[in-house]
Amino acid sequence: MQKVVEFIENQSSNVCMIGIWGMGGSGKTTTAKAIYNRIHRKFGHVSFVENIREACENDYYRGIIHLQKKILSDVLKTKEKIDSIGLGTNKMETRLRGKRVFIVLDDVTSSQELKALCGNRAWFGKGSVLIVTTRDVHLLHLLEVDHLCKTEEMNIDDSLELFSWHTFREASPPKDFSQLSKKVVAYCGGLPLALEVLGSYLYRRTKPEWESVLSKLKRIPNDQVHQKLRISYNGLEDDLKKDIFLDICFFFIGKDRAYVTEILNGCGLYADIGISVLIERSLLKVEKNNKLQMHDLIRDMGRE
Numbered sequence: 001m002q003k004v005v006e007f008i009e010n011q012s013s014n015v016c017m018i019g020i021w022g023m024g025g026s027g028k029t030t031t032a033k034a035i036y037n038r039i040h041r042k043f044g045h046v047s048f049v050e051n052i053r054e055a056c057e058n059d060y061y062r063g064i065i066h067l068q069k070k071i072l073s074d075v076l077k078t079k080e081k082i083d084s085i086g087l088g089t090n091k092m093e094t095r096l097r098g099k100r101v102f103i104v105l106d107d108v109t110s111s112q113e114l115k116a117l118c119g120n121r122a123w124f125g126k127g128s129v130l131i132v133t134t135r136d137v138h139l140l141h142l143l144e145v146d147h148l149c150k151t152e153e154m155n156i157d158d159s160l161e162l163f164s165w166h167t168f169r170e171a172s173p174p175k176d177f178s179q180l181s182k183k184v185v186a187y188c189g190g191l192p193l194a195l196e197v198l199g200s201y202l203y204r205r206t207k208p209e210w211e212s213v214l215s216k217l218k219r220i221p222n223d224q225v226h227q228k229l230r231i232s233y234n235g236l237e238d239d240l241k242k243d244i245f246l247d248i249c250f251f252f253i254g255k256d257r258a259y260v261t262e263i264l265n266g267c268g269l270y271a272d273i274g275i276s277v278l279i280e281r282s283l284l285k286v287e288k289n290n291k292l293q294m295h296d297l298i299r300d301m302g303r304e
């Protein structure tokens with residue numbers, strides 16, 4: 001992240017495009033947010049467009065229009081009427097022209113999305129910065145980004161530390177869990193999401209429970225992240241919690257926590273405690289505005 005910030009700060013007057021790529025769960029959104037928090041105050045016009053994959057996957061057309069409106073309203077502070085993607089593209093091109101903007105497009109999946117949301121450099125004024133994150137490095141080559149950054153696997157020490165924070169609420173494991181922790185960490189392949197989910201799952205577990213997780217991990221091929229995450233879902237103590245998890249996966253991502261709790265309570269699911277447990281297990285997050293969020297890999301695992 002430091003390198004990217006320095007790169008941006010050393011840019012002179014041109015439009016600067018940065019690409020961040022890496023596999024799901026490797027920290028792209030986290031990195032983009034950290035950069036955004038560091039530098040957004042230096043820009044008059046900013047927009048952080050999170051989770052484009054999710055916004056566009058059910059209804060591409062409406063998704064893109066919604067995002068075009070979001071960018072225009074973030075940047076111009078006005079509500080724009082957009083009836084078609086083409087119209088939105090035109091509007092963005094004319095209304096953003098000459099403005100010094102800072103826009104983050106998080107988790108882009110296709111060149112179509114890029115075309116509709118950031119067209120080309122000529123759209124933006126001098127000194128603008130655009131950050132695009134994606135799993136597909138090819139898109140960043142097409143965009144001809146000025147700086148490409150890959151979210152690398154975490155090294156063993158950092159992995160162990162992140163895992164320990166979730167499992168023991170401390171920077172390193174206690175002595176009697178040191179070997180077990182190292183073994184579990186090795187199966188996470190330096191992927192922050194896996195470290196977080198398995199770490200949270202093992203919070204306050206007994207040694208036999210650790211051994212059981214290890215024997216499950218042993219049977220999962222390295223690249224099958226879903227299956228590793230599923231250990232945590234399978235380990236939910238009762239069906240009510242599993243139902244809550246699945247209901248949220250399918251229907252309630254992005255919805256208000258209190259609203260969802262009320263609905264699920266109405267179905268007899270004891271949602272207050274259920275949702276708290278899912279949060280404790282890192283299967284679910286609550287954003288600042290009380291909206292429920294779930295990592296797309298966890299969601300896909302649930303929907304499978």
Ligand SMILES: Nc1ncnc2c1ncn2[C@@H]1O[C@H](COP(=O)(O)OP(=O)(O)O)[C@@H](O)[C@H]1O
Pocket residue numbers: 022023024025026027028029030031151162192193196295
């Ligand atoms: N450097 C990091 N330190 C601690 N936690 C991290 C780090 N990078 C990512 N994470 C955690 O891992 C999870 C997945 O990261 P995320 O940025 O959402 O990945 P991506 O956007 O690449 O799918 C998040 O819950 C995040 O909090």
Ligand SMILES: [Mg+2]
Pocket residue numbers: 028029030106107
């Ligand atoms: Mg992401």
